[in-house]
Amino acid sequence: MDTLSSSQIATARLADWHLAGDTLLARFSSPDFATGAELVAGIAEAADAANHHPDIVLRYPSVIVTLTSHDAGGVTQRDVRMARTVSDLAERLGLTAAPASAELDAALESAAAEVGATAAWLAVEFRA
Numbered sequence: 001m002d003t004l005s006s007s008q009i010a011t012a013r014l015a016d017w018h019l020a021g022d023t024l025l026a027r028f029s030s031p032d033f034a035t036g037a038e039l040v041a042g043i044a045e046a047a048d049a050a051n052h053h054p055d056i057v058l059r060y061p062s063v064i065v066t067l068t069s070h071d072a073g074g075v076t077q078r079d080v081r082m083a084r085t086v087s088d089l090a091e092r093l094g095l096t097a098a099p100a101s102a103e104l105d106a107a108l109e110s111a112a113a114e115v116g117a118t119a120a121w122l123a124v125e126f127r128a
């Protein structure tokens with residue numbers, strides 16, 4: 001499956017998600033650790049069903065999810081579909097995503113270039 005351009009990804013209008021390099025990133029706030037773990041469990045089930053697996057960091061009080069297609073070396077429609085699934089699961093659990101902002105996107109982009117997409121949000125938070 002071919003990788004998508006940044007404009008194709010923008011067209012997908014994934015409100016909860018940020019593009020950093022070749023990866024989609026999202027951070028969902030959770031009221032408690034168990035609810036965050038519920039989101040992780042739901043994502044794991046959906047990922048196995050789709051045979052398309054994100055990286056996930058479960059913290060208190062947030063869940064960080066990153067998506068890229070390893071076999072294609074970038075973001076594909078599989079990642080867009082899984083991103084929508086993850087956002088739906090989070091919404092059902094009442095979890096909200098970090099809002100998109102040019103400033104945050106730039107910070108995530110530079111952090112991802114330095115430490116990789118999965119650690120990027122941690123790097124941004126520890127710097128704050």
Ligand SMILES: C[C@H](O)[C@H](O)[C@H]1CNC2=NC(N)=NC(=O)C2=N1
Pocket residue numbers: 051052053054067068069070071072
């Ligand atoms: C063998 C198995 O189908 C592949 O390794 C699948 C599993 N899950 C995957 N997940 C992701 N994110 N990218 C892949 O290329 C991928 N490939």
